[in-house]
Amino acid sequence: MKFSVTPKTETARDSAKLESMRNEIRHVHVKKMHSRELGLLLARQLLDVEDLHYGLWDADLELRLSNLATAQQRYNDMLIAQLPRPEREVRVLDVGCGTGQLLRQLLDRGYSADGVIPSKDLGDAVRRKLADRSGHRSRIFECGFEDFPVEQCRRHYDVALFSESFQYISPSASLPILQAILKPGALLLISDFFKSDAPESMKRTPFVLLKDEDITRRVSPNMELVNDLLMNRIKPATLTIGRYIEGRHPLLVRLALALLRKKLDKVNHKYFSGHRSREVFERFKTYHLLLYRLP
């Protein structure tokens, strides 16, 4: 039997509704979720947090999951403390703004803040978070920063900030865009982890380094929490579900395992081998708070 979604008596409103439904269906089919985005969304759902960064774990804060939101708020406060006070209008662009948690706090503290977010789900979360706000109407650019509409925002921002998002974008794409959209004298704030010290690519730009603080040890305790969650919660839960499905559909499971063996081994090694510790993080990564000025 053929099924058509087009009714014979379409009013203009119905057809607009249908068109939007069709667009949504197309969107669902076309837009594949990136594994990084999956990780961020799962982290948000499992941990019930609004920030998607590691947080600041100073000695006075006991390392337990229930303190994660406090550690993350301390990190947000540290970032905001780097910005000029909003005594006059300060336009901030939060690149890779996650769920919009920092964006919302910037607005609440008087900044004119906009956000860039390439993920549809996170974009929706940002819009929900800002829905009840009056005052500055934030622009949410739902695109990768590589595709930022430079011409609309030339020399527009006083600050661009990257909170654990700089690493996702190639500097050869992000740095020329930043130079175009920041005003002369504007600030660039990057807080992220790197394989070596501060990114070499910055040295080949006009940006002048004002501050470089190594905060690796204040951030790395988070690794213990992540590891504990992966090894002691997510792994056993996944194995239980696997055993349940295998009991009911043994052939299907064997086939799926055979087909996905390589991928599963990779995931297993990356997330479930128990090697995520603060020592490993400190040995292979450095986490820096970097502040630059564009002359």
Ligand SMILES: C[S@@+](CC[C@H](N)C(=O)[O-])C[C@H]1O[C@@H](n2cnc3c(N)ncnc32)[C@H](O)[C@@H]1O
């Ligand atoms: C680790 S999360 C950090 C989120 C948020 N800044 C925070 O601190 O909670 C990384 C963010 O970078 C964003 N991102 C990834 N690739 C990007 C790109 N090409 N352009 C802009 N943002 C990107 C992700 O969507 C995500 O929101």
